[in-house]
Amino acid sequence: QKEVEQNSGPLSVPEGAIASLNCTYSDRGSQSFFWYRQYSGKSPELIMSIYSNGDKEDGRFTAQLNKASQYVSLLIRDSQPSDSATYLCAVNLDGNQFYFGTGTSLTVIP
Amino acid sequence: GAVVSQHPSRVICKSGTSVKIECRSLDFQATTMFWYRQFPKKSLMLMATSNEGSKATYEQGVEKDKFLINHASLTLSTLTVTSAHPEDSSFYICSASERGYGYTFGSGTRLTVV
Numbered sequence: 001q002k003e004v005e006q007n008s009g010p011l012s013v014p015e016g017a018i019a020s021l022n023c024t025y026s027d028r029g030s031q032s033f034f035w036y037r038q039y040s041g042k043s044p045e046l047i048m049s050i051y052s053n054g055d056k057e058d059g060r061f062t063a064q065l066n067k068a069s070q071y072v073s074l075l076i077r078d079s080q081p082s083d084s085a086t087y088l089c090a091v092n093l094d095g096n097q098f099y100f101g102t103g104t105s106l107t108v109i110p
Numbered sequence: 111g112a113v114v115s116q117h118p119s120r121v122i123c124k125s126g127t128s129v130k131i132e133c134r135s136l137d138f139q140a141t142t143m144f145w146y147r148q149f150p151k152k153s154l155m156l157m158a159t160s161n162e163g164s165k166a167t168y169e170q171g172v173e174k175d176k177f178l179i180n181h182a183s184l185t186l187s188t189l190t191v192t193s194a195h196p197e198d199s200s201f202y203i204c205s206a207s208e209r210g211y212g213y214t215f216g217s218g219t220r221l222t223v224v
Contacts, residue, residue: 034213036213036215041201041220042217042218043116043203043215043216043217043218044154044203044213044215045215046213046214088153088154090213098144098207098213100153100154100156101153102153103153103154
């Protein structure tokens, strides 16, 4: 079983809509959770981190964590074409080793 | 925030030669760094974990004699692709983590072997 699973997509949403990206993980001992955005040909960049159950908002981005159900999601409000990228979910178990999902490709259609 | 510098950003080399890629943590010490490879439109593939002062830990299927990793200081790890072949052409990315605070990635190295 993969440590971290994401739907590879592609996910397409119209400009201005809410994009919802989901991620599930297998290890209940996971402590911290991260969302990265990767544009084609570029390195991933960290956009959100979340450590406790509930929602965390940063601008148009909201990360949601539910440890009981072992999922973490990312909502992007008012989606823009510039949000088109691959979004990677990462889970940290013990402070050092991180596990990445395979990424979800998002396309925002103007 | 944490900054990881990777150099070079792009390299073209002849088949059979070796290429060294450097990864530096600029404002923090990293006892552990990670090396990834990414093929076009594919996800990140962890190649190895670089440990300061000790041998790197390689993922299954990654040839340690081909991908030499040296982590001689708390701020520098190097990946040397030895006897490169066209199939080694890929995007190589390093990363480091301030403990528990997420990965910071280098800008990546686009390797083309001709």
